[in-house]
Amino acid sequence: QTCKEGDKCSEGGGGKLLIKGGIVVNEDVEMISDILIDNGHIQLIATEIAADSETRVVDARGKYVMPGGIDPHTHLEMPFMGEVACDTFATGHQAALAGGTTMHIDFALPVDGSLVKGWEEWRKKAAKANMDYGFHMAVTAWNDKVAEEMEYLAKNKGVNSYKFFMAYKGALMVTDEQLVEGFRHCKKIGALAQVHAENGDAVAAGQKYIAEELQILGPEGHALSRPAILEVEATERAINLAAWVNTPLYVVHVMSKGAMEAVARARQAGYRIIGEPTAAGLTLDESKMWDPDFKTAAAHVMSPPIRKHDVDGIALQNALKNRVLSLVATDHAVFNSTQKAKGKHDFRVLPNGVNGLEERIPVLWTTMVNTGKITPMDFVRITSTEAARIFNVYPQKGVIREGSDADLYVLDPTVEYTISPQTHHSALDTNVFEGIKCRGKVVTTISRGDIVWDNNQLFTKDGRGQYIETKPFSPYLFGGLEQEEALKRAEMNAPVKRNLDKIYA
């Protein structure tokens, strides 16, 4: 149930709220506290707060109260491979809110080669927003106009991250030269460079070989044509180029152990590299692409592909635990079974993408907190706080703190349920997490002080979500870079100076 235009949304909507007695978790501390919310913000956090007659009380005793999830990687209503992703900014947001996520950052694509037009187009799509959102922009070509528009959007429209696709040859892919130009420009304007790291030329050759020579055309051909080694190669290449330019780099959807190890080496070497695994990559297995039921196999097709759980998934989980990987996204890009059927006879035209906006929080909690792999505080960091810091919206988001936006959710660790497309809130008719038994359920979600999900019901409406500007030069990424640069420049001149000293000694 969602509130329609003109409804009073009496169960949610404004007013003072008191969340009583929950285990309030931030990334650095957890303690039993009350939280008073007014005017969309957290007003007071204290051991005991009394409610007046106008205040609605949410009983959170025995439950966790955590900062609203921030999903840093989604594709709502994205035109891709001849289809348009079927979750809109309404249905995608409703799914997210039912799963404790209260903000996401979506990838806007250029329109007619223009980033500004792309940004405007995505703002139109987001007129239906049910929760707060920001944008990254994809850079799919390189010229003066692209560079100018990046600067304009970073300075004036709150876009502080730009993604370069090293795959999808003939569509979104850029060359290494464009990558380097783009990285340099990101550094200049204080924006974060992001990469989809797969060797697109090799993937194209691999697809041709698997489809034409080996005559494998089913969804398993997708996995076979995009092996981990091509992800590792591109990840290492992007890291090296970013290190050369000396700009921070964010590797989206790290799916393989090898790519994670490349991120680990780079971080150990002191580079500013961030690795993002996805909910699907952490918890699912590639074997689903071999499922005899086409609908099931096709639902699992995404790029880079879901890998082997016992090798890659577990290694990604451990890397997250040890802070080699930084935060978890979904890469929510959903195509229903009719749309996926386009690739029934050839995996090369099967729209790529899986779901996760609603499942990220309960599935990760079940997989990683219930097993003792990470603490609730770690959980908050990887699902919310780290994204807020990286994309420079902290402490407005990502923390339960006085003055912050009242975006939070209540999770009951005792409730068990099984994920199913029949009960989820996405417009999708499949669900790659179907059948997973979760222990820990988001029972209440609060977005800007409104109860938007409670007791298995949505109380939200289209248009209530706000655009969040992400400002450039995030101190979390760019702090100290100038000093580093000055030292580097001094080192560059050192051999020349040594020689001159010798000559004129």
Ligand SMILES: NC(=O)NCCC(=O)O
């Ligand atoms: N990942 C995927 O398969 N689809 C969405 C586009 C992208 O992120 O590459």
Ligand SMILES: [Zn+2]
């Ligand atoms: Zn991608």
Ligand SMILES: [Zn+2]
């Ligand atoms: Zn993506």
